[in-house]
Amino acid sequence: MNELKSRYKVVIYDCDGVILDSIESNYVFYNRVMGFLGRPEINRNNNEAKRVLHTYSFNDVMEYFFNGDLQREEAFKFAKTIHYRDLAPYMRMEEGFVSALDQLKGHTSLAICTNRATSMEMIIEDFGLTGYFEYVMTASQVTHPKPHPEPLLKVLDYFGVEPKEALFIGDGEVDMQSAKSAGVPFISYKSNLPSLACIQHHAEIVHHVFK
Numbered sequence: 001m002n003e004l005k006s007r008y009k010v011v012i013y014d015c016d017g018v019i020l021d022s023i024e025s026n027y028v029f030y031n032r033v034m035g036f037l038g039r040p041e042i043n044r045n046n047n048e049a050k051r052v053l054h055t056y057s058f059n060d061v062m063e064y065f066f067n068g069d070l071q072r073e074e075a076f077k078f079a080k081t082i083h084y085r086d087l088a089p090y091m092r093m094e095e096g097f098v099s100a101l102d103q104l105k106g107h108t109s110l111a112i113c114t115n116r117a118t119s120m121e122m123i124i125e126d127f128g129l130t131g132y133f134e135y136v137m138t139a140s141q142v143t144h145p146k147p148h149p150e151p152l153l154k155v156l157d158y159f160g161v162e163p164k165e166a167l168f169i170g171d172g173e174v175d176m177q178s179a180k181s182a183g184v185p186f187i188s189y190k191s192n193l194p195s196l197a198c199i200q201h202h203a204e205i206v207h208h209v210f211k
Helices: 023-036 047-055 058-066 072-079 084-090 097-104 120-126 150-159 173-182 202-209
Strands: 010-013 109-113 135-137 166-170 186-189 197-199
Touching: 010 150, 023 047, 023 058, 023 072, 023 084, 047 058, 047 173, 058 072, 084 120, 097 202, 109 150, 120 135, 135 150, 150 166, 150 173, 166 173, 166 202, 173 186, 186 202, 197 202
Parallel strands: 010 109, 010 166, 109 135, 166 186, 186 197
Antiparallel strands: none
């Protein structure tokens, strides 16, 4: 693929739902908080709750469940004791992801922009992704996580590129909204959000990146 040229100077990936199938680990995490407080598990048929816990930052998810709650502080304190290592067994990498990275690497810069706060370094190490990404933007590095444009704008600033020179791949409305506000072209992964394209497999991204 050396004869091909990338349309974009940097390709940016969301983590949960794009790099990792992590929905089960998210349920495990927040259900442990509910269990600690003596509350029933989150209703898996509640699509709004599923959307929030799968795409928003930790603080925003906790506020969704506990804003104004008498046990809010207790919930936050306990949640911060749950370690990533306890949740890793419930995660798996999306099929074809590393293969796609191998095809992109060397032709365009690669980055991550996630609403995760503290676990990305461990995820990168545990899932064999060391050396692929030049920059990793997490919710802990910004004042306003996605859907605010701040995380993507910081990625653009790091690479010194214009919005149109980057491509963001995400699966949730927060990703789409962040990309739109930042002016970054957006591709939707396994979802039917308004975007340049909706892809179902990581192999498809190659066709959108190379001219």
